[in-house]
Amino acid sequence: VEDQRARWERKRSRTAKELLETEHKYLEQLDLVVTYFVTILKAKRTLKPAMLETIFGPLESIYSASHVLSFHLERGNLGPGLESFCQNLDLYGHYAENLEQANKTLKEQLKKNKSFRRFKKLQESRPQFQGKELEDLLPLPLQRLHQYKHFFRDLLENTCPDSAEHLKLAKAVKSVSEISQWVQGITEKRENSLQLLRVQKLLKGQKTQVFTPGRWYIREGWLLVVPSKGEELKRRMFFLFSDILIAAKPCHPLHPLNSHKLACQAVYPLHQCTVDKVFGHTRSQGGLLSLSFPHKALLLMSSDQQDINDWYRSLTAAVR
Numbered sequence: 112v113e114d115q116r117a118r119w120e121r122k123r124s125r126t127a128k129e130l131l132e133t134e135h136k137y138l139e140q141l142d143l144v145v146t147y148f149v150t151i152l153k154a155k156r157t158l159k160p161a162m163l164e165t166i167f168g169p170l171e172s173i174y175s176a177s178h179v180l181s182f183h184l185e186r187g188n189l190g191p192g193l194e195s196f197c198q199n200l201d202l203y204g205h206y207a208e209n210l211e212q213a214n215k216t217l218k219e220q221l222k223k224n225k226s227f228r229r230f231k232k233l234q235e236s237r238p239q240f241q242g243k244e245l246e247d248l249l250p251l252p253l254q255r256l257h258q259y260k261h262f263f264r265d266l267l268e269n270t271c272p273d274s275a276e277h278l279k280l281a282k283a284v285k286s287v288s289e290i291s292q293w294v295q296g297i298t299e300k301r302e303n304s305l306q307l308l309r310v311q312k313l314l315k316g317q318k319t320q321v322f323t324p325g326r327w328y329i330r331e332g333w334l335l336v337v338p339s340k341g342e343e344l345k346r347r348m349f350f351l352f353s354d355i356l357i358a359a360k361p362c363h364p365l366h367p368l369n370s371h372k373l374a375c376q377a378v379y380p381l382h383q384c385t386v387d388k389v390f391g392h393t394r395s396q397g398g399l400l401s402l403s404f405p406h407k408a409l410l411l412m413s414s415d416q417q418d419i420n421d422w423y424r425s426l427t428a429a430v431r
Contacts, residue, residue, distance in 0.1 A: 116271060123269040130262045131184040137255050138181060141174045144248050147234045158225050160222065165216045168209040169202045169255055173252050176202065189266070190276045193283040200290045203256045207294040211301055253294060260287045303327055310350050315362055319375040326354040330393065330425050332418065337399065337410035344412065348373055351425055355380055356402075384425045388419075400426070 149167050152158050158166070176199035183192025221228050235244050254263040267280040306328035311321040329351040335344040336358070350357040359373035379402070389399035389410070398419035413419040 119269045119271060123266060126262060127184065127189060129393075130266070131181070131260065133262075134177060134181050134184060136201050137251065138174070138177055140248055140251055141170070141177065141242075143175050143239060143243075144245065145171055145274055147237065148245065155230075156283075157230050158224070162216060162220060162327040165209070166208050166213050166220070168213055170206070170252070172199065173202050173206060175268075190279040193263070193279055197283050200286050201257075201268065203252055204285045204290050204293045204297075206252050207297045210250070210253070216245075216251075242301060256287070257290060259282075260291050263287055310357075312372055314359060315356075315369045315372045315374050319357065319378060321350075321352075321357075322426075325353075326355075329353065330421075332422070334422070335412040337412050339408075339410075347376065349411075351376070351422075351429060353429055354382070356426075358383075377407075379407070379409070381430050384426075386423065386430055388423055398423075402426070 113261060118333065130183070137213075149163070152163055176196060179195040180192050183189070183195070187394050221231065232246060234240070264282045267277070270280055271275045276304065304322075307322045307326065310331070311319075314321065317337060333346055334349050336345060336347050345360075348359045348361070350359070356379040357375060357393045358377045358379070359375050362369040362372050362374050364370050383405050386402045387401045387403075389401050397412065397414035397416055400411045400419060400423055402411065411422070413422070
């Protein structure tokens with residue numbers, strides 16, 4: 112038991128030391144943004160207060176919370192440090208929610224506001240920045256949140272279960288996990304919106320409404336459509352979403368506007384679809400998928416075994 116305690120203590124000390132060292136580095140980088148951007152911009156009024164608020168969000172409060180954590184860690188007061196820090200963890204969720212708008216506003220201001228553009232360039236040329244730009248520093252809190260999750264978990268695993276700090280660490284791990292899930296959800300939604308917009312732009316015209324609330328992008332790729340009568344195979348691009356499957360074909364390469372786009376040929380709702388493998392067991396032959404809809408049947412083929420298996424898994428999961 113004594114050996115186990117000693118091992119725990121060694122690992123715990125190592126993790127606590129690493130947490131403090133990385134916290135110092137993190138604070139240094141946040142300090143660049145707070146000192147050379149937020150504070151000076153507030154004084155100079157180069158940006159309107161609303162713009163400043165949108166670009167930097169709750170960054171100053173995040174910086175203050177980290178200062179308090181660092182202060183406690185330096186004195187070895189891990190429990191109280193984590194307790195006060197976890198009360199401010201919501202800031203990271205709000206920061207994540209704001210980040211997309213922050214980047215958008217930053218781009219707009221750099222385009223429109225000449226004095227802000229000059230100011231940003233001047234600040235970034237300071238030796239303290241070491242070639243980093245503001246855009247490199249703004250995502251730091253979300254990267255740090257991910258690191259906290261691992262640090263706090265390691266500390267919990269190497270803390271004696273009957274010690275007073277174990278309970279505080281368990282609470283900290285739970286809090287960070289919950290905020291991380293919140294942030295992960297925001298990131299996934301944002302990425303999904305970008306995928307929906309990208310597909311919308313790829314399709315010619317606006318007839319097919321891809322961007323719909325609640326719809327999730329799953330995958331896309333070229334497949335061969337096997338006609339019911341003995342015609343030749345047709346190569347089509349398929350886009351799979353959580354509720355529909357879109358089939359599209361390339362526009363004419365010489366079309367003046369749409370040569371790089373795809374023309375939507377059909378939209379298949381998945382709620383009454385059944386998916387079956389016709390064959391796909393021999394590695395060299397690829398495979399066939401049969402899709403049955405209330406008023407239509409589709410036979411899709413790929414010469415790549417892995418590809419057809421992946422499509423089968425994705426389609427069955429989406430239909431389910």
